[in-house]
Amino acid sequence: MHIIKKYFALFISFFISYCTTNAQNDPLNGPAEIFQKPDSIFISYEGQMILSGKIDVSEKNASWSFSNNHGFIDGKCFQTIIIRASEGNVNLNAFVSAHETSFACESEPTDKAMKIVRHVVGQSHSLKNNAIYNRNNDWLISIDNIYAHPIIKPVDNSHYSLSASTWELVIRFRPNYYRLHRSLTYFRPWEYQVWQKPVVGWCSWYAYLDKVTEADIKKTADMLSEKLVPYGLQYLQIDDGYQQTPIGMPDTWLTANKKFPDGMAHVAAYIQSKQLTPAIWTNVSFASDKDAAAHADLFVKDKNEMPAKGNWIGYPMDGSNKAAVEQLIKPVYDELRKQGWQYFKLDALRHLKYEGYNTYANYFKTKNTDRTEAFRNIVSQVRQSIGKENFLLGCWGIRPELTGMIDGCRIGNDGYSFAGLAQFNSYNNVIWRNDPDHIELTPKEAWRSCVATSLTGSLFMLTDKPDVYNNSKLIDAARRSIPVLQTLPGQVYDVDPSRSALIARADIETSGSGPRQFDASSTTTTGLFQLEINMPYESWNVLGRLDERDNTIPFSELGLSDKKEYAVFEFWQKKLKGIFSGSFQPGMIDSNYRCQTFIIREKSGYPQLLATNRHISGGAPEIKSLQWNNKMLSGNSEIIESENYLLYIYEPPQFIFSTVHLKDAKLIENKKIGNMRIIELAPTAKNISWDIVYK
Secondary structure (H helix, E strand, C coil), X not given: CHHXXXXXXXXXXXXXXXXXXXXXXXXXXXXXXXXXXXXXXXXXXXXXXXXXXXXXXXXXXXXXXXXXXXXXXXXXXXXXXXXXXXXXXXXXXXXXXXXXXXXXXXXXXXXXXXXXXXXXXXXXXXXXXXXXEECCCCEEEEECCHHHCCEEEECCCCEEEEEEEECEEEEEEEECHHHHHCCCCCCCHHHCCCCCCCCEEEECHHHHHHHCCHHHHHHHHHHHHHHCHHXXXXXXXXXXXXXXXXXXXXXXHHCCCCCCCCCHHHHHHHHHHCCCEEXXXXXXXXXXXXXXXXXXXXXXXXXXXXXXXXXXXXXXXXXXXHHHHHXXXXXXXXXXXXXXXXXXXXXXXXXXXXXXXXXXXXXXXXXXXXXXXXXXXXXXXXXXXXXCCCEEEECCCCCHHHCCCCCEEECECCCCCCCHHHHCCCCECCCEEEECCCECCCXXXXXXXXXHHHXXXXXXXXXXXHHHHHCHHHHHHHHCCCCCCCCEECECCCCCCCCHHHHXXXXXXXXXXXXXXXXXXXXXXXXXXXXXXXXXXXXXXXXXXXXXXXXXXXXXXXXXXXXXXXEEEEXXXXXXXXXXXXXXXXXXXXXXXXXXXXEEEECCCCCEEEXXXXXXXXXXXXXXXXXXCCCEEEXXXXXXXXXXXXXXXXXXXXXXXXXXXXXXXXXXXXXEECCXXXXXXXXXXXXXXXXXXXX
């Protein structure tokens, strides 16, 4: 700790200037500078000190030395600093300074490690972490020797202590990590933030397809307002089916068809009246032969100088022509925004890029224009028209060239698949919000889909006919999984890299008729999804298990200590699995849910909360305070007034229950099963307080 204090003042001064770095320039694609003193090492990048470390050796008469090497592979800068002890171990105790958008993480998978998709709420304390990623300037610094056992502890949102010890310490620095090392050329994180609020809603597509009517939307809005809005559902998104066909000039979008007799502004207002946010689908295709012929100068031309045509896209609009953007795109989105729409799903983007621009690459070459920039011009106008305050979803398939423009990306094909959440886990809430597509609350998949989406902090959109939400069991899968918490990835690599490794191929693809090798697939290499939760009052972990391929879960694989004891509670069955050290066996998955959700808390030695019935996270959305003091477990919860609230408490044998004190709630039931006490409350207000007293 004295080392942290010693360097803290120095780093604060560097950090002030660090935060005011010229945001207009790309970060230096070159190595960091290294400075050495007899007992210290300093690492500086772009004139800012990012690491300051104290070094000593374990053997009395030993010494240490270091080497610094860097090189470029395909334009990517790799830098390696190696610190060696002449005898014994070299010990590093360092202080790392970064931007407030930085986070501790794992830089690469370790050999033979379990495949677990990790996300984090707050700043991570995981023992799996070996790196710090600085999003604002897109650099990654890591300790790469697994025998060094690095320990990274966040001091605050931009400062970290780092300690490591081994005979040969390897520090790796990678500037432009996502932009170059991960081939996301348009990633300029200093220019934009990822969407900072939960995205939870409903989409009409799988419920009604293009047969959707105004009456369907109003009926759904009524049902959602009653059944799911109190739990955190916000958006109602109308999909394909309201517009005139064939799609053509702006009026085909702005004047609805006969199924929406009152018009789209009226529908948006009705949605808002139900405490929902209006959301709408559009696409970038143009199908009207007549209008394309009449405005031929606004479209990409084929070799015969006629408007080109492609599958799924119709006539591709020429994004390199300012008139095309102003006449075909701007009026649509300017007006939809005025009507009150606040979430925009922009479809057919892959077809505009593949069948439109890549297929007719010679057209752009002849014009001496960049076809990717033309593509970006289309989406840039949508972004400008709807405003940064409204959500923009790019659809469908991975769209690396739209990084920084879209708030979310449909990473795979039509139909929900949690596979993409493991294939692009490192993108989620760093590049954009991942969208695994719409969730159907079926008896087979409801719980698995809801768990994977919620635990990753991804875009969560239901798509059932409203009558499904009268089924209390099925709707419970969604109610217990929303709101979605704001997460960051625990890894800056993809747990299943088979798709993201091929992302550069998107620039040459000429057909978007189905998922390509770089789009998220329907199968993946893992069914384990972990969420590390760090609240002011407590830190704990949640593990979703979607299949039975892993039968033993070592705590070390979860970034927890293998020497401590942990209480493990299964949320759906509401069972305390037990108190474990080293590892636990999850057992067979209940066929009623087809998945398990384990809430894992370090054993405290006194009565402690295991979970509540409100949310699969074990209390994160609603618990505002929690403490053990003077033989009393006390909490404050912001809950759903229309349903009873259950507390699941672990009681060590030496503690004797005395009584429960409640404020703004009535005690319904108090019972004990083994070492777990279950207290059921009926709230009389939205905010309640509870004290559980022990002798």
